[in-house]
Amino acid sequence: METPLSDDQRMIRDSVAGYLRDRYDDAERRRIIDSEAGWSAPHWQAFAGELGLLGAGFAEAAGGLGGGAAEHALILEEFGSALVVEPYLSTAVIAGGFLKASTAAAAPQLIADAIAGTAIFAYAAGEPNARSNPAHVETRAECRGANYVIDGQKAVVLGAVGATHLIVVARTSGGDRDPEGISLFVVDANSPGITRRDYRTISGGPASDITFTGVTVPASALLVPEGTALPLIERVVDEATALLCAEANGVMRRLHGDTLAYTSQREQFGKPLASFQVLQHRMVDMLVAMEHSQSITARAIELLDADPAERARAVSAAKVYVGKSLRYIGQQAIQLHGGMGMTDELAVGFFFKRAIEIERQFGSVEYHLTRYTRLANAPAAIAA
Amino acid sequence: MTSIDYNAFRDEVRDFLATSYPASKRELNQRQAGMFAEPELGQWWQRTLHARGWGAPSWPVEYGGTGWDAVQKHIFMSECTAANTPSFAVQGLAMVAPVVMKFGTQAQKDFFLPGILSGELYFCQGFSEPGSGSDLASLRTSAVREGDDYLVNGSKIWTTHAHFANWIFLLVRTSTEGKPQQGITFLLAPMSTPGISVRPIISISGEHELNQTFYDNARIPIANRIGDENKGWDVAKYLLEFERGGAYAPSAQGMLEAAKKIAAQQPGDDCATLWDDPQFQRKTAELEIDMLAQAATEHRVMTALAGGNNPGDIVASMLKLSGTALQQAASELCVEALGDYALADQRQSLHLSSNIPPIGPDYAARPVAKFLNLRACTIYGGSSEVQHNIVARAAMGLK
Ligand SMILES: Cc1cc2nc3c(=O)[nH]c(=O)nc-3n(C[C@H](O)[C@H](O)[C@H](O)COP(=O)(O)OP(=O)(O)OC[C@H]3O[C@@H](n4cnc5c(N)ncnc54)[C@H](O)[C@@H]3O)c2cc1C
Numbered sequence: 087m088e089t090p091l092s093d094d095q096r097m098i099r100d101s102v103a104g105y106l107r108d109r110y111d112d113a114e115r116r117r118i119i120d121s122e123a124g125w126s127a128p129h130w131q132a133f134a135g136e137l138g139l140l141g142a143g144f145a146e147a148a149g150g151l152g153g154g155a156a157e158h159a160l161i162l163e164e165f166g167s168a169l170v171v172e173p174y175l176s177t178a179v180i181a182g183g184f185l186k187a188s189t190a191a192a193a194p195q196l197i198a199d200a201i202a203g204t205a206i207f208a209y210a211a212g213e214p215n216a217r218s219n220p221a222h223v224e225t226r227a228e229c230r231g232a233n234y235v236i237d238g239q240k241a242v243v244l245g246a247v248g249a250t251h252l253i254v255v256a257r258t259s260g261g262d263r264d265p266e267g268i269s270l271f272v273v274d275a276n277s278p279g280i281t282r283r284d285y286r287t288i289s290g291g292p293a294s295d296i297t298f299t300g301v302t303v304p305a306s307a308l309l310v311p312e313g314t315a316l317p318l319i320e321r322v323v324d325e326a327t328a329l330l331c332a333e334a335n336g337v338m339r340r341l342h343g344d345t346l347a348y349t350s351q352r353e354q355f356g357k358p359l360a361s362f363q364v365l366q367h368r369m370v371d372m373l374v375a376m377e378h379s380q381s382i383t384a385r386a387i388e389l390l391d392a393d394p395a396e397r398a399r400a401v402s403a404a405k406v407y408v409g410k411s412l413r414y415i416g417q418q419a420i421q422l423h424g425g426m427g428m429t430d431e432l433a434v435g436f437f438f439k440r441a442i443e444i445e446r447q448f449g450s451v452e453y454h455l456t457r458y459t460r461l462a463n464a465p466a467a468i469a470a
Numbered sequence: 471m472t473s474i475d476y477n478a479f480r481d482e483v484r485d486f487l488a489t490s491y492p493a494s495k496r497e498l499n500q501r502q503a504g505m506f507a508e509p510e511l512g513q514w515w516q517r518t519l520h521a522r523g524w525g526a527p528s529w530p531v532e533y534g535g536t537g538w539d540a541v542q543k544h545i546f547m548s549e550c551t552a553a554n555t556p557s558f559a560v561q562g563l564a565m566v567a568p569v570v571m572k573f574g575t576q577a578q579k580d581f582f583l584p585g586i587l588s589g590e591l592y593f594c595q596g597f598s599e600p601g602s603g604s605d606l607a608s609l610r611t612s613a614v615r616e617g618d619d620y621l622v623n624g625s626k627i628w629t630t631h632a633h634f635a636n637w638i639f640l641l642v643r644t645s646t647e648g649k650p651q652q653g654i655t656f657l658l659a660p661m662s663t664p665g666i667s668v669r670p671i672i673s674i675s676g677e678h679e680l681n682q683t684f685y686d687n688a689r690i691p692i693a694n695r696i697g698d699e700n701k702g703w704d705v706a707k708y709l710l711e712f713e714r715g716g717a718y719a720p721s722a723q724g725m726l727e728a729a730k731k732i733a734a735q736q737p738g739d740d741c742a743t744l745w746d747d748p749q750f751q752r753k754t755a756e757l758e759i760d761m762l763a764q765a766a767t768e769h770r771v772m773t774a775l776a777g778g779n780n781p782g783d784i785v786a787s788m789l790k791l792s793g794t795a796l797q798q799a800a801s802e803l804c805v806e807a808l809g810d811y812a813l814a815d816q817r818q819s820l821h822l823s824s825n826i827p828p829i830g831p832d833y834a835a836r837p838v839a840k841f842l843n844l845r846a847c848t849i850y851g852g853s854s855e856v857q858h859n860i861v862a863r864a865a866m867g868l869k
Contacts, residue, residue: 144607174821184814212810214830214831215737216735216737217738217739217744217809218739218809219737219740222737222739241810241811241830242811242813242814244813256629280638281830285814285815285818285829287814287815288813288814288815288817288838288842293814294811295829295830316505332778337616352606354602354603354605354608355604355605355608356605362855364858365855400656402636415846417833418743420674420845421848421849421854422855424603424604424679424849425603425627425628425846425849425850426597427673427674427849428673428674428680428843428845428846429671429672429673429680430672430674430676431671431672435674438674439674439842442726442805442838443812443813444812446809446810446812447810447813450806451740452749452750452753452806452807456739456749
């Protein structure tokens, strides 16, 4: 099913899709993840320059294209269908979201650099002792004169390897799960006191565990006033979650498409696998899950500007539905490929593994189901 | 009839595991996430069991079995699962051995069974071919008689542990007359046979367990044939009952326990640990109940069979269908419990020879690779779709 797009939107989608088809196919992606860095600076430069994508979500006055979540979604869905590993989500959506809301003096310049492709961001939020609750922050930032000193650990930070800056969530006051007292800092990725253990995610992209030991930053590194960051974090992470669902839709499109192609060509018992009714029904169920995922994602994106409770409910609903669909479509894609699905030789395995990752990023099905339940059944929601 | 003191038996098994499966080996096994342990560990464990006289609990006593009844076997398996013993390759003990017992000559029994029991003979399975997976009977690897040998040509795929094995059992085509099933022959060959070569296939977990094997005028003695020429399909069908039958519940239950342990060490969102989350506990309970049903059916089947008998293909298919689904669900729960560390590729620490620490907590090393590898259990040994077809036809008369 096609979704109506404006001319500008169609142009963005077609140029991204064309670029990926011509320059970022499965073989190229494999070359990138097999390289030492695990991501590609030349492609990033092309996203910035040739395609001009990195300004998609910024105002024209700031040098951007004046788009928003809808444009990010088009780009990320295409990125999902090619398993692009470069840190678009953390740079353009997450850092972009924080910088647009930021009161910091450095924000306009960082936005300009992000659009130019020279500033690349990783989001250092998750911690080894926290699960998905965004208020659970044990990393501390202590105010010392004109500086803050950051100590703590961040886990499974995606894209830190190539990042020039880290967006760090740290606690300036309060207990470990206190909603108050959370602050956001933009930190030079090469600051003294930062140590990384770099590794790969199961689908091959770069990730790191990061330790901050006495990392000193000036007070101007604060993106919003000290201790007040949680509502902004919740909004930006909701937006990122909805856009991750858009990426997931691209992943599912390939899982379904590759399965259909494989079962149409592979023969057993003298006929194509796709002629077996049980497999036909399975692929129909995959398609239905995919279409609903598209729709519930679009719905969440439309509600990103609604009041926080409604926005959060819509985003959690999308993440639950998309997470379940990723699981179903991914597992069935492997099953229907038989032995070939179990190898690293076809692309389908990498799409399956990316599906597993997305299912967990920014909270699993269980997390968002609980969050949705709490929001949907809150006394105010019932009274309204 | 003398009654067996099961409590005493359980203590005996526990004592054995406590003394014969030392912490150093247990730690090594934490680095194993494949279908089977690497042979260095797996064969060590088989030798250890053999030395104790427990090398083949499912074999008849005359060939070296333990003579245990169903309850004892269950106790033994549960205790091994609880102790997380290495999962050694089953192709010898549980697949080719029953076939040799039923169809082999005396000379074949005398040569192969003791070697399999001691772990000296390490078998791999050469059934599937690139063009013949679910439709196994369409296989094309050919064997043509020349003197006292068959000359074998063709290729097999998904040959698990072929790079470790010293023997392989093969299905080959000896005739193209009649129905495809009627021209198949079952052969055993040393992997050192000239003309046999092995190409690695890397799994989605990043591990090397699978291979493609090639046969280029490989000379296999006719004396290594099991059963008659062109009667290999009956042999293969008998073998597949053993591949499919067996117990799924203990390993599924083992993984469920592992998920609980992970949850007890992982933070919760609104509670101290994930295990404190009532939703997680409820989910675990639901899965546990499904496993109780599976275990009860497995127990029912085991008690109904005398030692060494085959379970019959309908029952084997039903047990495999539900049992593999439970194994997958349990491994999925382990991954869920891990939280964000489920994203980390741990392949570098998943070798016996690796000393690279896992990314994140120690218990994060295995679950994801295990989960990925277990996607195969509804594909190999006859896929779930094929099992459904078998049960529909054989048990319900549907065509
Ligand atoms: C990890 C792993 C280890 C293995 N180890 C060994 C080994 O050691 N030795 C060995 O010989 N083989 C081994 N196998 C091979 C295994 O037996 C085959 O993968 C299996 O028989 C399926 O065949 P295939 O992979 O060719 O899939 P296909 O037969 O191509 O099947 C692809 C999909 O189509 C479905 N399908 C096929 N036919 C039908 C039908 N009639 N109706 C409905 N659906 C259908 C299947 O269920 C599956 O979902 C292994 C496989 C794996 C994945």
